């Protein structure tokens with residue numbers, strides 16, 4: 001399913017989203033259906049479909065995504081109380097959009113899976 005074009009359109013500002021930050025490497029925006037008081041997505045500007053597609057060539061992008069996620073948590077003032085950063089991969093991981101994204105979730109005590 002090629003639903004990754006939704007996120008490509010958000011990056012190009014062809015469909016509306018609440019973009020919080022954008023640089024040459026990543027785009028950060030509010031999740032349309034928040035599962036926590038703060039629910040933000042961090043995506044690479046160039047398509048990487050799943051975590052399985054991280055490789056030697058593009059792995060530095062992931063470090064930048066992580067760095068920006070933490071910076072965003074600090075800006076949203078949730079870093080002291082804490083937060084989750086989640087990447088879902090494929091069917092069993094619950095990935096619905098086939099475009100690699102980090103979920104930054106916080107603003108309340110969140111349930112854990114384990």
Ligand code: AMP
Nearest residue numbers: 006017030031032033088094095096097
């Ligand atoms: P995942 O299940 O990990 O693939 O998560 C996909 C996320 O993208 C879900 O939390 C959706 O609510 C979110 N989402 C889908 N479409 C949009 C959109 N147009 N703008 C913002 N978030 C979206």
